Amino acid sequence: MIAGLGGMLRVGVGRLRRSQIAGPGLLTMIAIIVGIGATFLSQMLISRHLGVRSYGYYSILVSWAMLVVLPASIGLDGAIMRFMPIYLLEGETRRYRRLIMLTVAAQILGVAGVVGLLVLGASMGIGTLAWARTGTLIWVGLLIGATVIGNTAAAVLQAARRVIVAQIFMNVARPLVVLILVASLIYLRPVGYDAADLFHVTAGAALLAVIPLVIHIAGAFFTRPATDTGAMPIRQWLTFGLFNLTAGVGQQALIQLPILIVGTLGGTDQAGHYGVASRLASTVSLGLAALAMVSLPLIATAFAAKDQHEVRRIARLNVRLSFGFAVLATLAIIVAGRWVLAVFGPGFVDAYPTLIVLMIGLTASSALGVATGVVAMGGHPSVIAIANALGVVVLGVVAYALVPVMGTMGGAVAYGIANMTTISMIALFAYRRLGINTMIFAK
Numbered sequence: 001m002i003a004g005l006g007g008m009l010r011v012g013v014g015r016l017r018r019s020q021i022a023g024p025g026l027l028t029m030i031a032i033i034v035g036i037g038a039t040f041l042s043q044m045l046i047s048r049h050l051g052v053r054s055y056g057y058y059s060i061l062v063s064w065a066m067l068v069v070l071p072a073s074i075g076l077d078g079a080i081m082r083f084m085p086i087y088l089l090e091g092e093t094r095r096y097r098r099l100i101m102l103t104v105a106a107q108i109l110g111v112a113g114v115v116g117l118l119v120l121g122a123s124m125g126i127g128t129l130a131w132a133r134t135g136t137l138i139w140v141g142l143l144i145g146a147t148v149i150g151n152t153a154a155a156v157l158q159a160a161r162r163v164i165v166a167q168i169f170m171n172v173a174r175p176l177v178v179l180i181l182v183a184s185l186i187y188l189r190p191v192g193y194d195a196a197d198l199f200h201v202t203a204g205a206a207l208l209a210v211i212p213l214v215i216h217i218a219g220a221f222f223t224r225p226a227t228d229t230g231a232m233p234i235r236q237w238l239t240f241g242l243f244n245l246t247a248g249v250g251q252q253a254l255i256q257l258p259i260l261i262v263g264t265l266g267g268t269d270q271a272g273h274y275g276v277a278s279r280l281a282s283t284v285s286l287g288l289a290a291l292a293m294v295s296l297p298l299i300a301t302a303f304a305a306k307d308q309h310e311v312r313r314i315a316r317l318n319v320r321l322s323f324g325f326a327v328l329a330t331l332a333i334i335v336a337g338r339w340v341l342a343v344f345g346p347g348f349v350d351a352y353p354t355l356i357v358l359m360i361g362l363t364a365s366s367a368l369g370v371a372t373g374v375v376a377m378g379g380h381p382s383v384i385a386i387a388n389a390l391g392v393v394v395l396g397v398v399a400y401a402l403v404p405v406m407g408t409m410g411g412a413v414a415y416g417i418a419n420m421t422t423i424s425m426i427a428l429f430a431y432r433r434l435g436i437n438t439m440i441f442a443k
Contacts, residue, residue: 034172035167035170035172035174035176036175036282037175038175038178039175040280042178042179043276044343044344044345045186046058047345049198050195050198051345051346052269052273052345053268056267056268056271056272056273056275057195058195059259059271060259060260061136061140061195061196061199062143062275063275064118064256066255066256067252067253067257067260068114068118069144069148069151070245070251070252071245071249072107072110072113072114073248074106074241075241075242075243075244075245076103076106076152077103077148077151077244078241078245078247078376078381079099079240080100080155080156081155081158082240082244082376083095083300084099085159085160085161085304088159089301089304093226095232099232100217100221102237104149106241107148111145111148115137118137136196136199139203139204145207146207146209150169150170150174150213153169153210153216153217154169154213156217158296158297160220160297161297162220165216169213169216170209170213173209173212173213174205174206174209181205182198182201185198185201240381243382243385246382246388246389247382247384250385250387250389250391250392250422251388251422254391254392254419254422255278257399258274258278258395258399259278261399261411261414262274262407262410262411265400266403266407269347272348273347273348273354273408274408274411276341276344276348277351277352277355277358277408280359281333281355281358281359281362283333284329284359285326285362295314295318295370296373296377298310298314299311299374299377299378303378308435311374311436312436314370315374315436316437316443318370318438319367319438319439319440319442323366323369326362326363327363329363330359330360330363337352338352341355351408354408354409354411357412357416360416361415361417361419361420362419365419365420365423367439367440368423368424368439371426371430372423372426374430375429375434378434380434383425384426386425387421387425387426387429388422390421390425391419391422392418394417394418394421395415395417395418399415427439
């Protein structure tokens with residue numbers, strides 16, 4: 001019996017090694033964990049320096065910036081993920097270069113348009129945009145621009161299956177730069193910084209980190225001569241980008257709106273609690289995020305080859321590994337969560353119940369696997385957009401009902417319900433229309 005069990009384990013390990021997913025996914029997860037560790041250290045320094053209330057204001061600034069990143073991206077980074085693996089496979093160098101250049105040009109206009117709308121909203125007296133009348137708006141614009149270009153560059157690398165390089169640039173270099181800058185400033189002057197000052201540091205670090213990434217992309221993908229000819233499918237790119245934009249905005253809204261709603265209805269103290277809890281809870285999704293980054297190009301090429309069996313295999317491996325990681329991460333935080341929150345500073349331990357609710361909700365949604373990636377790479381971003389729109393509506397209704405009564409716990413419950421609603425719709429579409437079962441019990 002023992003010999004048989006050992007043989008099964010060896011076969012399983014061999015399959016994982018040959019899967020093109022588990023190995024790169026593990027390395028990607030390690031890179032993400034290193035980046036998250038650096039992020040936690042920098043956020044710990046910031047939260048301990050600012051206190052709960054000022055950290056809440058800092059979290060609101062960051063949430064606003066992240067909320068408008070996707071509208072500024074025009075959704076074309078998703079088009080890169082969808083079409084570039086196919087162009088690379090077929091040797092269509094000219095097409096993927098044109099797609100990259102079109103994406104960057106559109107995103108420059110998108111960033112300018114988003115910043116202009118923020119200024120317009122502030123000038124109209126919208127209370128939650130009062131900060132946009134100050135010099136902080138310049139740094140918000142820099143953070144938006146650096147994040148948009150960085151996400152696009154990372155999408156190019158992921159599409160080319162250079163996932164580890166993308167993670168080193170985006171999820172390791174940027175958090176480390178933030179950590180080094182914040183630690184240096186606080187060491188040189190232990191007091192005197194406010195939320196806006198440390199937000200400026202965050203924006204500057206994002207800009208510094210994205211410069212070598214752009215240089216790497218230019219050297220890797222624009223030095224070889226292009227041999228393919230023919231018309232560019234610009235309309236196809238823009239159409240996919242538009243639907244991907246609406247889907248992405250919905251996804252980001254689900255993440256950032258709870259902080260803004262909690263901050264609006266409960267004050268900056270509660271926004272600070274929710275902000276820290278949300279960051280810690282995101283560790284549950286590490287497995288899914290790492291595996292999705294590796295899997296999306298493989299799913300795109302499998303759909304292009306009409307290989308449904310390969311898509312099912314990738315989805316099945318994704319959900320089993322990511323759900324297992326989510327369960328382990330949740331158990332670890334249940335045990336050590338209070339201690340970790342205490343490290344962020346006095347008063348943050350009160351966020352422990354909120355943290356547990358968020359982690360349970362994310363663990364439940366991880367049981368539905370990489371459904372969003374399957375539907376997107378299958379060419380149906382409009383389904384994701386509709387599901388996310390419904391999720392945002394559910395989030396708004398539930399949050400405005402529960403936050404005044406339950407505080408940050410209400411925001412966590414609202415996010416969990418909205419997120420499960422969204423992912424369930426997408427997973428159901430993947431199963432019924434595409435024939436791909438992404439759920440944990442898929443055979």
